[in-house]
Amino acid sequence: QVQPVESGGGLVQPGGSLTLSCVVSGTNFRIYPMAWYRQAPGKERILVATIVSNGKTTYPDSLKGRFTISRDNDKDTLYLQANNLKPEDTAVYYCNTPGRLFEWGQGTQVTVSS
Numbered sequence: 001q002v003q004p005v006e007s008g009g010g011l012v013q014p015g016g017s018l019t020l021s022c023v024v025s026g027t028n029f030r031i032y033p034m035a036w037y038r039q040a041p042g043k044e045r046i047l048v049a050t051i052v053s054n055g056k057t058t059y060p061d062s063l064k065g066r067f068t069i070s071r072d073n074d075k076d077t078l079y080l081q082a083n084n085l086k087p088e089d090t091a092v093y094y095c096n097t098p099g100r101l102f103e104w105g106q107g108t109q110v111t112v113s114s
Helices: none
Strands: 005-007 010-012 018-024 032-039 045-051 067-072 077-082 091-096 108-112
Touching: 005 091, 018 032, 018 108, 032 067, 032 077, 045 067, 045 077, 077 091
Parallel strands: 010 108
Antiparallel strands: 005 018, 018 077, 032 045, 032 091, 067 077, 091 108
């Protein structure tokens, strides 16, 4: 089973930025559309951003302009650049395919607080 490994989270003040990474080993990463998800305490896991193999990206309207998803197929790595972070962005962030084909990783905690 393929299990992504997420990293890059941390504690950041409102307005700050973080870059999250997700390494996906043991599969042909470049052929898969990929996505970032997040799960806030007590809430469902939701989709944050998607990117297909040719680089086309999509975002929910509420996150457009603040989050940027990208990928490096040579490094089997997915990225999420999160800017102008808000307290409501506090969550555990995960990566997977849009169809949730892979095992869920441990995620990376992002806490936005002053």
